[in-house]
């Protein structure tokens with residue numbers, strides 16, 4: 138029986154002009170050598186200090202630490218110590234200097250919840266925290282608390298402006314009745330609220346539950362209570378037993394270390410050692426750059442959570458109104474497109490932390506390169522310093538890692554592969570190259586002496602139906618990240634698509650392409666074409682002792698040895 142070309146036709150023929158790779162790494166994460174990009178990264182940080190006033194910060198009073206780790210080890214670190222600081226702390230900032238990481242804490246609180254088998258993310262929080270048992274909280278699941286969708290108050294009584302009423306009344310704010318002033322708050326000089334007072338500040342939602350992200354510190358204090366009530370341990374002990382002890386990270390802790398180990402900004406009073414009590418699960422942890430790096434390595438290495446659970450943890454839960462930013466549990470996810478060429482989103486899973494005027498942090502995971510980055514600052518301008526560091530550091534490092542990943546992929550996978558089978562007289566060969574586009578480009582692919590790039594154009598891309606001359610499809614391989622399996626993505630020949638459609642503005646139909654027509658549908662087509670039960674969109678590299686020996690194209694029944 139003749140196989141009709143029609144049976145190959147996809148439901149929706151491709152019509153996208155760009156490469157549309159799968160999400161995630163487009164090449165295997167590079168192995169990053171020690172001291173990688175040291176010179177360029179140090180230069181950009183030196184510039185940041187030398188020209189601090191151009192950047193808008195004061196290098197006399199702010200200190201910072203920057204470090205970057207691969208899955209194996211820290212490959213870069215740089216520390217800057219302000220000449221003016223509180224001398225109770227360290228003389229010189231280093232990898233073992235303790236900072237308060239503020240809301241970076243939320244990552245640890247969520248991880249502790251994920252590691253606690255007795256807490257089910259889909260349960261209403263009232264199952265674990267008795268104060269929230271009422272019907273009012275029946276829709277508020279633990280998961281919604283982890284990912285900023287619970288519509289809970291941001292701070293409760295903490296940071297209430299009532300404490301500054303004497304300055305605000307002259308500006309037009311009304312006089313407050315004594316009963317309107319919260320009895321407790323957070324911070325030096327305030328009495329920190331008790332558990333009972335904390336829940337008194339709760340009633341009311343900031344919006345529709347599960348609808349719009351709204352940053353809530355209160356949510357993570359509640360998760361802290363849930364952890365304490367379920368385990369019968371204090372939060373500090375929960376973090377120790379579940380995370381920092383198994384990973385060997387004594388310098389990450391909820392209890393203040395000796396002040397001599399910390400970086401204390403000038404004239405900031407006793408903020409360093411202040412016990413934040415119920416605020417601790419949302420913003421109270423202490424950590425060093427070295428141990429944060431180690432913690433990030435443990436996430437990249439799936440040490441506490443399995444690969445699958447980690448994948449699930451690193452997913453967005455909600456959009457923001459900026460396309461490149463979304464929110465997870467508790468990740469602040471950035472997808473900058475401008476760091477690679479051709480542009481494509483490089484997913485950054487970050488968490489910021491800020492004790493305003495005292496210390497700030499950013500922890501960053503970039504799975505694309507198996508990269509972890511820790512940014513810490515102490516001083517009156519710490520929050521804008523870590524924000525700027527995120528941009529300038531990643532802006533310098535990512536293009537270099539991209540280049541490294543490409544060079545390594547070309548070295549390891551690039552070149553010719555060939556097979557000769559005596560039994561069937563069939564032949565197969567393939568040539569792979571890292572070109573300017575993403576992934577591994579198939580430069581040439583022959584099977585049974587036929588040009589498969591043309592054959593795929595005619596079959597998988599529906600070229601036969603279009604009656605086109607047989608062009609060569611743009612075929613690229615992308616790693617699946619497991620078992621040396623790679624996805625094969627078939628695209629229109631480069632430059633062909635626009636011509637076929639007659640340009641962007643065809644027939645004056647300006648509305649075309651806004652949604653479906655130019656959509657990135659690679660995800661839609663995974664396992665979309667099988668030949669004799671076996672998917673055509675998968676190949677497997679056979680690797681021995683770190684070297685590629687062979688590539689198998691199971692759909693074509695071809696095994697090709699590396700030449």
Ligand SMILES: *[C@@H]1O[C@H](CO)[C@@H](O)[C@H](O)[C@H]1NC(C)=O
Pocket residue numbers: 190195196197198221
């Ligand atoms: C930086 O801080 C120091 C110490 O407070 C101060 O004397 C100096 O004027 C500040 N510099 C700028 C540019 O604000």
Ligand SMILES: *[C@@H]1O[C@H](CO)[C@@H](O)[C@H](O)[C@H]1NC(C)=O
Pocket residue numbers: 208209210434435438439440
């Ligand atoms: C990665 O995890 C494995 C166990 O899964 C462990 O043996 C190894 O030490 C870890 N490596 C790092 C750098 O954490």
Ligand SMILES: *[C@@H]1O[C@H](CO)[C@@H](O)[C@H](O)[C@H]1NC(C)=O
Pocket residue numbers: 223224225396401403404405406407408409410
């Ligand atoms: C210096 O730090 C210590 C310890 O945190 C603190 O008690 C003291 O108030 C600080 N000094 C100033 C001037 O802020």
Ligand SMILES: *[C@@H]1O[C@H](CO)[C@@H](O)[C@H](O)[C@H]1NC(C)=O
Pocket residue numbers: 560561562
């Ligand atoms: C392989 O090709 C040779 C020469 O053309 C032919 O004699 C032989 O029968 C072929 N074998 C098979 C299995 O097709």
